[in-house]
Amino acid sequence: MNQDTRDAFATEFDVSRETLAKLDRYAELLTEWQQRMNLVGPSTLPHIWDRHFRDSAQLLAIAGPGKSWLDIGAGGGFPGLVLAILDPESNITLVESITKKCRFLDTVAHETDTAGHVAVANVRVEALTGSKYDIITARAAASLETLFDWGLRFAGSGTRWILPKGARVQEELASAAKQFHFAHELIPSRTDSDARIVVAKGVKRR
Template sequence: MIDDARTAFAAEFDVSRETLARLDRYAELLAEWQQRMNLVGSSTLPLMWDRHFRDSAQLLPIAGTGKRWLDIGAGAGFPGLVLAILDPTAKLVLVESITKKCRFLAEVANETATAASVGVANMRVEALAGSKFDIITARATASVEILFDWSLRFANASTRWILPKGARVQEELASAAQWFQFEHELIPSRTDPDARIVVAKGVKRR
């Protein structure tokens, strides 16, 4: 099943053999580190290529290549490290407050030859020095409203938020709209029929 999902992933995203080998190394490291610390739900490890890699990779066609990304609450590196492996022209800052998870992120970056394009910030996003990003993302970290609140200072007029969300996305958007003005569209997730990807821009406080 893993081999089938891996083959399907490579075909869907037109992945080279070299890039696929880097993702294989990522998968190996995730399985090794998962034995020592809780990086992902253990039940999702056999589904890694679809549940984590594909779920992350689907953001790249939306964003386009060569972007500067901020990944808030990077955790095990999804989506940030997957995007770095797939797009060598991207620059990413992965923000993660848990030190041992940052050690994992740094090792994966080193082992997959993406360390030059990935910065790992071991802190809460509120403490991150101000900078501007093309794309702001987060996976299973916080609500849309909270993510806007945390990250608005990192945005300029052209910044987009690309946020994978579950079945409660409409509730989150309604709550965010009480405090922020924004334009958005919802893109169906490739990995979950109930999930949507929020693509927002023009975010301003009310």
């Protein structure tokens, strides 16, 4: 573990010692389970505090605390589980179709004492049932237009979509605009100078 990166994370996001201990446990579990399944890109594992924890945590500053989140294609738990650890007032639904990844998500939720406000849904998002959410997010799960298509029935009039995107964000926005009306802003990522976070609202089909 890179102690300097961990300490910088704690300072940047004003993280308590107790919360930092939960993230330490998450990092331990991720490293352990990664040996059995592909949860993150192997090359990113040594850089977990910056590439995964910090990349996820920056979304909380945009959304604000105490929100209900839908995390589509949760995979190794980013951003949803990090947000759950940092914000105990939130309610997070993690959607993941691969059963063994859901076992990992459940394990982390229980061992970091966040299971009370985290729901792990072991289904494809197309089969998910449920209500509206304050925030819909996804990290490297699908294109913008696909995420809008999947998530639209969970979006109310005030729902915001907070979606980290890479260098091709403008292409994705242009493609999505052919099928959907939406307002958006782009926020620079703290972890990748080429990346942007799309914050969209008012998403409707054309």
